[in-house]
Amino acid sequence: MNPVINVEGVVTRFGERTIHDGINLHIDENEIYAILGESGSGKSVLMKEMIMLLEPTAGEVTVLGKILSEINFDDAQALRSDWGVLFQFGALYSSLTIAENIEVQLKEYTKISQSMRNKLVRSKLALVGLEAHVGALYPSQLSGGMVKRAALARALAMEPKLLFLDEPTSGLDPIGARNFDALIVELRDLLGITVVMITHDLESIFSIVDRLAVLADKQVVAEGSLENVLQSQHPFVEEFFKNEYTKERFKDKVKDV
Structure with a gap:
């Protein structure tokens, strides 16, 4: 099975600063794949390279069979409609209602009628657990959890094959995060x-x-299932997963590590 995303030998430099120095990873269809790493390891940079907001200095990123460094304008536009993105703080347009936020891509990439857009907006709101009346509200009128759900509804507007989430549970209370x-x-x-x-x-x-993939020292230092990653002896993995709090909180899953 071919991966839906393949990152091969990616190098990223900003001036003299090297962020990635040979990143390799792959993401398979229908999985939930996490990217984590130490501060400054370039997690968000890597995601931006996957969604064509940044271009790596070297190496290849392939998404849904398209090599991003070789893609033409029309194929790039089509590919963008195949993914949805939820940025860390929602990134909703503050001057637009929630319904208008969800409609943005529908207006840009489709020719469907206003009445059909209204139906789609209601369906996307329902899909993420928000009532129809939320569509008439502005982002400033929503709680943090509702903003996340509204932004998720927008990310799902085009029925994407890929969903990118940047720190989706940050800022949420424990119950909201688990929900x-x-x-x-x-x-x-x-x-x-x-x-x-x-x-x-x-x-x-x-x-x-x-x-998941763990970024540190400008590279992927561990990748695979949680069980595989927990076998890594890299200092960041040790610190992140094998401290006393984590061992106690998740003792059923780290007991043998």
């Missing part, structure tokens, strides 16, 4: 999408992630 995790799993199973998420949330990592 959001459950929503991600439900959407993956219902829609058959592939989810790529940047996260440091241990609860998410231990409960919903299928595979």
Whole structure:
């Protein structure tokens, strides 16, 4: 089976500063894949390279069979409609209602009527657990958890094959975070999408992630299932996963490490 995303030998430099020095990883269809790493390891940079907001200095990123460094304008536009992105703080347009936020891509990439757009907006709101009346509200009128769900509804507007999430549970209370995790799993199973998420949330990592990559020292220092990653002896992996709090909180999963 070919991966839906393949990153091969990616080098990223900003001036004299090297962020990535030979990143290799692959993401398979229909999995929830996490990217984590130490501060400054380039997690968000890597995600931006996957969604064509940045271009790596060297190496190749292939998404849904398209090599991004070789893609033409029309194919790039088509590919963008195959993914949805939830940025860390939602990134909703503050001057637009929630319904108008969800409609942005529908207006840009489709020719469907206003009445059909209204139906799609309501369906996307329902999909993420928001009532129809929320569509008439502005982002400033929503709680943090509702903003995340509204931004997720927007990310799902075009029925994407890929869903990118940047720290999806940050800023949420523990109950809200776990409810959001459950929503991600439900959407993956219902829609058959592939989810790529940047996260440091241990609860998410231990409960919903299928595979993950750990970035440190400008490279991927561990990749695979949680069981595989926990075998790594890299200092960052040791510090992140094998401290006393983590061992106690998740003792059923790290007891043999």
